[in-house]
Amino acid sequence: MRRYGCMERTEEGLEKKIFADIEAGLEKLAAKGQFRSLTALPACGGKFFRDGKVFLNFSSNDYLDLAGDPRVKGAALAAVEQWGCGSAGSRLMCGHLALHEALEKILAELLDTESALVFGSGFLTNLGAISALAGPGDMVLFDRLDHASLIDGIRLSGARWQRFRHNDTQELRRLLEAHGKGEGRLFIVVDSVFSMDGDIAPLAEIHSLADAFGAFLMVDEAHAIGVFGPCGGGICRDLGIRADLITGTFSKSLGGYGGFAACSARVREWLINRARPFIFSTALPPASAAAAHKAVEILFAQPDQGKTLLDNSRFFHGLLAQKEMKLLPFASQIVPILVGENERAVALAAELENAGLYVKAIRPPTVPPGTARLRLSVTLAHDRGDLAQTAERIVSEARRLGVL
Ligand SMILES: Cc1ncc(COP(=O)(O)O)c(C=O)c1O
Structure with missing residues (x-):
């Protein structure tokens, strides 16, 4: 079957300049550690199974775990x-x-x-x-x-x-x-x-x-x-x-x-x-x-769900703070861990993924330059045991990579 892609040149052989710019632009993003790509997950929500392993998902905005309710x-x-x-x-x-x-x-x-x-x-x-x-x-x-x-x-x-x-x-x-x-x-x-x-x-x-x-x-x-x-x-x-x-x-x-x-x-x-x-x-x-x-x-x-979520998030934040992770003061279910350089944030996210924690590195331009971070969102799919285990893994991987 023929697949239709872009025509980088017209039928007359004229160059469409945009394609060279796209190429250069993508290379520039990669050089700055800002290239983004998609990862298909087997499920959404706060936990998923992949390759026979359970992953805790800390990138999900499904805070009350209602997407699969x-x-x-x-x-x-x-x-x-x-x-x-x-x-x-x-x-x-x-x-x-x-x-x-x-x-x-x-x-x-x-x-x-x-x-x-x-x-x-x-x-x-x-x-x-x-x-x-x-x-x-x-x-x-x-x-x-x-x-x-x-x-x-x-x-x-x-x-x-x-x-x-x-x-x-x-x-x-x-x-x-x-x-x-x-x-x-x-x-x-x-x-x-x-x-x-x-x-x-x-x-x-x-x-x-x-x-x-x-x-x-x-x-x-x-x-x-x-x-x-x-x-x-x-x-x-x-x-x-x-x-x-x-x-x-x-x-x-x-x-x-x-x-x-x-x-x-x-x-x-x-x-x-x-x-x-x-x-x-x-x-x-x-x-x-x-x-x-x-x-x-x-x-x-169930009017208390928000309170339960915030209590759990405060607990999680407290565990990370005890180990002197670089955090912002506790405020909500969103707990960012500040890393700084893009590459280090990406490396930490990759190590955590190997350890069964799915969390994305957030880099500029989404956040200001020099403030790349892991943005963790606590959801009701995570219980206190999950949160304690997660805090421990993050601290040990961060230590290993010299991020702490
Ligand atoms: C503060 C804020 N406003 C608006 C949106 C957009 O919402 P939606 O995902 O429904 O387009 C988002 C998130 O993606 C957000 O974080």
């Missing part, structure tokens, strides 16, 4: 039986199902907001929401460690922007003072739990600043939903903060796929009319909507 799988299967595999159109055409409506209702309850709107993914939610709300002439202030999807949404909006130092509310205040007198509208955009550091934004202070300067506050709760707040309703809910827009994803604690914005009913209507990834993309498939709904029901039925 029989209740969630059952809901997805039943939805496929009833509705089929695809939603057949965008929400504004024919893809809007009762499933989406029910999901938005339960999400608004979870986050205690007037309404919610489901998107195709968390990335699309951020891209769509920011670019629908902010525009040329506006000023968006954002934390320099915000997730890529927030930053891309800001870029796409055409608004002016300034980054503030991570979690530095004094710098945020200075920027608000400097930009608050202009014609345009002000926006503040932050993560609540930062994905690569696992630390938490000072949301009470940020909220007060947004209030004092009349800025629109948008908070991405992707890593907080399911873990923090009553029934896992997030950090804004926990602190009683009314952000103007909260975004989240089904791909982490809820164990599925898809994203959402939680906001007032009028902001929701604006997004339905203006957010291009909402308008011009097919509605979330029935199985994903039903799975997310069931996962939120589980949050309501």
Whole structure:
């Protein structure tokens, strides 16, 4: 069978210059230790079997171990039986199902907001929401460690922007003072739990600043939903903060796929009319909507899961800290081990994989240069015995490689 690849030259023999650039670019990434490739795993979740061996997976965002939960799988299967595999159109055409409506209702309850709107993914939610709300002439202030999807949404909006130092509310205040007198509208955009550091934004202070300067506050709760707040309703809910827009994803604690914005009913209507990834993309498939709904029901039925996860994570962090691993202060289920150089982080991850621990090295540009790390996420698939064994293995491999 003939396989069609790229044509590096036209039929006329003319060179397509992009291919030489791709070649050079890939070589450059490899030379910098930044080349990324894919590894197919036999299963997702916090544990998997490969080559007759059990692996503990510390790269999974399935924090509550719901991706394989029989209740969630059952809901997805039943939805496929009833509705089929695809939603057949965008929400504004024919893809809007009762499933989406029910999901938005339960999400608004979870986050205690007037309404919610489901998107195709968390990335699309951020891209769509920011670019629908902010525009040329506006000023968006954002934390320099915000997730890529927030930053891309800001870029796409055409608004002016300034980054503030991570979690530095004094710098945020200075920027608000400097930009608050202009014609345009002000926006503040932050993560609540930062994905690569696992630390938490000072949301009470940020909220007060947004209030004092009349800025629109948008908070991405992707890593907080399911873990923090009553029934896992997030950090804004926990602190009683009314952000103007909260975004989240089904791909982490809820164990599925898809994203959402939680906001007032009028902001929701604006997004339905203006957010291009909402308008011009097919509605979330029935199985994903039903799975997310069931996962939120589980949050309501088992409200202590987040606390158990955080207690386990604190225990794990404590074990590593005792052995003087280079860590950030404990804050969440995300526990980064700072290594520094890319090659050393990759080597440590490879050694751990040989020892049955699956954890990925995170390198620039995902994190700032010189801060390559292992990002471990503790999930409810790991019990305390797993965590103790893991801490021991990490310490011994780190010692062997001279990382400790
Ligand atoms: C903070 C944050 N926001 C948004 C996303 C995107 O979510 P999704 O995976 O649903 O696209 C992610 C993760 O991937 C994230 O870490």
